[in-house]
Amino acid sequence: MEESRPVPIAVTFSRELSPRARRITFSGMTLIESTKPASYLSLFFEEPSRTWPPPDDAAKPPKRTYTPRYVDASCESITIDFVLHGDGKATDWARTATAGDVIWAGATSGGYDLPSHIDHLVFVGDDTAIPAIGTVLESIPRNTRKTVIIEVVDEDDERQPSDIALSDPIWLHRGTDATDTGIQSLNLIRSIAVPSNTYWWIAGEREAIRTMRDSLVRGRGVDRGHISLNAYWRLVPMDPRER
Ligand SMILES: Cc1cc2nc3c(=O)[nH]c(=O)nc-3n(C[C@H](O)[C@H](O)[C@H](O)COP(=O)(O)OP(=O)(O)OC[C@H]3O[C@@H](n4cnc5c(N)ncnc54)[C@H](O)[C@@H]3O)c2cc1C
Structure with missing residues (x-):
């Protein structure tokens, strides 16, 4: 299935949650294809070409998967908690992200189907x-x-x-x-x-x-x-x- 077109989201706020975790709030709204708990989305850490999908695989920016911790469609804002685990494209980006920085986000998808009866x-x-x-x-x-x-x-x-x-x-x-x-x-x-x-x-x-x-x-x-x-x-x- 073709990946839905990512949208740019911009950092509005970033704060430390613990020595190895930062909470980053973004303005901008991705496509909400799942509202299930534990749904996820793709983040792209370099600005992709404005045509999506990019013309060839080589042009695809690095992609990582994260949990949208809070999504507020009315305010068009998304909050994601990043673990800072060492080195990695996403970790390095999150460590230094400041208001105004832009990345691209795909639609929310997947998530947990709660069993009908849980003891x-x-x-x-x-x-x-x-x-x-x-x-x-x-x-x-x-x-x-x-x-x-x-x-x-x-x-x-x-x-x-x-x-x-x-x-x-x-x-x-x-x-x-x-x-x-x-x-x-x-x-x-x-x-x-x-x-x-x-x-x-x-x-x-x-x-x-x-x-x-x-x-x-x-x-x-x-x-x-x-x-x-x-x-x-x-x-x-x-x-x-x-x-
Ligand atoms: C459905 C889903 C939801 C997720 N939700 C979140 C979320 O809300 N918050 C969050 O922080 N992460 C979340 N993750 C995990 C996150 O996508 C990975 O940790 C990812 O690899 C981080 O990318 P990176 O660029 O920082 O490191 P990478 O470039 O992927 O990896 C670089 C190096 O770091 C190591 N590494 C990667 N992650 C960790 C880690 N956590 N601890 C120690 N070493 C690591 C790798 O083994 C590799 O050696 C989620 C993943 C999935 C699939």
Whole structure:
């Protein structure tokens, strides 16, 4: 399917959420093709040609995927929380973005289809998943039983996924070595006590979350249909042609 034409969005405000996270608010409105929780959009970090799609692949600007944490169609504004993880096109851009800077954004798409009846929902995510967890928490019935497990570098990066849907996360600290990502989450979900009809929403590093899924399915007998698995980033960088 042809990608819908991205639109320019301009930074209006940027502030630190934690030592490794910035919240950036943009003016401009993308196409809203999904209003589901944990939907996402593509950001393009160099101004593409005004004709879209660009004439050939080589002309495509670098693209990264982010969660629109807040979308306000009436004010035409979008807010995105960026994790500053080290070096990367998006991270480098977000670290220094100031009012007036312009990038391009694609339509919102995808997102989590909430199961029709949830006895218990377990969220397992790292810092990149905090915005998406926030949107899901704000979409489920208030009395839904839930467990929220979030892995961050250290306690300075603990930030609540939502100000209005309180969740009391279990915080795990992985340290600064990215290769340790997911290890503590995996150890916890192997043994954490949950009711049998539990759904799992998991997001983070691609291989780490696959290991978590396999552990749940093989080790705990969890039905695959009860697991929503969301690869948010890759420790082994993706071939640029796959982006
Ligand atoms: C559906 C979806 C929603 C997402 N929502 C968000 C969001 O709301 N906020 C957010 O911050 N991210 C989000 N992400 C993750 C984000 O797209 C990736 O982290 C992306 O790789 C960052 O791009 P970059 O240019 O900074 O780094 P890249 O150029 O992609 O990677 C550069 C290097 O950094 C490493 N790297 C990339 N991400 C991380 C990380 N998080 N921690 C440690 N090392 C990393 C890579 O392995 C690589 O070695 C989402 C991803 C998806 C698929």
